[in-house]
Amino acid sequence: MIKRVLITGANAGLGKETAKQLAAHPEVEEIYLGCRNIDKALAAKSELERITGKSVFRIIQIDVCDHSSIRAAVQTLDRSIDALIMNAGGTGGKSFDRINSDGVTEIFAVNLLGHSLLTQELLKAGKLTKIAIYAGSEAARGVKEMGMKRPDLPTSSEAEFAAICDGSFFGKSQDATVPYGSIKYMGALWMSAMARQHPQIKFITMSPGATTGTEGFNTLPIFKQYMMKGMMQVMLWLGKVHKVEVGAGRYIEGLFNKELKSGIFYASKKGLTGAISDQSTLFSDLSNEAYQDNAYRAIQRFL
Numbered sequence: 001m002i003k004r005v006l007i008t009g010a011n012a013g014l015g016k017e018t019a020k021q022l023a024a025h026p027e028v029e030e031i032y033l034g035c036r037n038i039d040k041a042l043a044a045k046s047e048l049e050r051i052t053g054k055s056v057f058r059i060i061q062i063d064v065c066d067h068s069s070i071r072a073a074v075q076t077l078d079r080s081i082d083a084l085i086m087n088a089g090g091t092g093g094k095s096f097d098r099i100n101s102d103g104v105t106e107i108f109a110v111n112l113l114g115h116s117l118l119t120q121e122l123l124k125a126g127k128l129t130k131i132a133i134y135a136g137s138e139a140a141r142g143v144k145e146m147g148m149k150r151p152d153l154p155t156s157s158e159a160e161f162a163a164i165c166d167g168s169f170f171g172k173s174q175d176a177t178v179p180y181g182s183i184k185y186m187g188a189l190w191m192s193a194m195a196r197q198h199p200q201i202k203f204i205t206m207s208p209g210a211t212t213g214t215e216g217f218n219t220l221p222i223f224k225q226y227m228m229k230g231m232m233q234v235m236l237w238l239g240k241v242h243k244v245e246v247g248a249g250r251y252i253e254g255l256f257n258k259e260l261k262s263g264i265f266y267a268s269k270k271g272l273t274g275a276i277s278d279q280s281t282l283f284s285d286l287s288n289e290a291y292q293d294n295a296y297r298a299i300q301r302f303l
């Protein structure tokens with residue numbers, strides 16, 4: 001039974017829609033909305049209560065780019081959670097490649113470093129009991145339709161992964177979509193390493209798939225924003241992307257589908273929508289245990 005779930009980035013987009021869908025599950029008793037901004041969290045909570053007619057939502061203030069905020073959030077949790085949905089993330093804002101005080105880029109911090117620390121702290125405190133879902137992306141295995149290449153790591157060594165963390169791997173790029181795919185790839189590898197280290201917990205990387213109706217592109221430069229939003233709208237008409245209800249539905253499937261296996265990265269079998277499959281059948285590096293451990297160890301350097 002999954003009774004208590006924490007979702008990061010729950011005040012908008014996929015996170016908020018997931019909270020809404022979870023409230024309809026009779027076994028779910030408490031949904032923790034992990035948000036960095038209290039005003040946005042309060043607005044999301046009252047909207048969710050109004051739409052669902054349920055009072056199962058609690059707010060946990062958490063900024064996944066701030067380690068002290070993460071540690072405080074874990075302490076604040078008065079009971080253990082059964083499930084964690086690591087959803088906060090995206091293209092990292094206007095200064096996505098700025099190095100923060102932990103020595104990693106903003107885009108790495110929001111998508112991966114903070115969630116690694118959060119999972120580690122929850123496990124240390126005995127406050128995560130059943131399942132962790134990480135928001136993956138098809139960008140981790142390349143997306144021809146969007147002009148995104150598959151991450152190309154010559155050796156997949158620990159040093160190479162560390163260079164993804166601090167951004168040095170990418171040189172001077174003005175395009176957040178370049179590091180994004182490699183970071184999501186590294187996230188999937190990290191999850192697989194965690195699955196082997198903690199066999200009592202299920203670790204599933206799940207891509208919501210190409211999802212319209214979220215705020216995901218809002219921090220891109222204005223030209224890129226219009227280009228991406230326009231392209232998504234056309235792709236929605238063509239049936240090549242889906243709405244937020246479908247994207248959030250994938251997280252829900254990750255939580256409740258007992259057929260899905262720990263340590264596997266699930267995303268669209270083909271393209272960016274439709275049926276899901278184990279992505280290592282499309283990109284075999286994902287199932288390489290040495291690469292998984294290298295990604296894990298590189299992250300540990302920054303924690």
Ligand SMILES: NC(=O)c1ccc[n+]([C@@H]2O[C@H](COP(=O)([O-])OP(=O)(O)OC[C@H]3O[C@@H](n4cnc5c(N)ncnc54)[C@H](OP(=O)(O)O)[C@@H]3O)[C@@H](O)[C@H]2O)c1
Nearest residue numbers: 009012013014063064065088089090135210211214215216
């Ligand atoms: N949409 C897609 O097509 C798609 C496809 C594949 C994967 N994904 C992944 O799905 C996840 C959600 O994407 P989305 O499209 O729903 O994005 P979104 O609408 O922009 O929502 C992102 C959420 O993350 C929160 N957030 C950002 N930085 C944070 C931080 N430092 N600490 C805590 N919360 C933070 C945002 O809060 P604020 O309002 O405070 O900024 C917001 O609630 C991301 O990990 C994304 O990479 C999305």
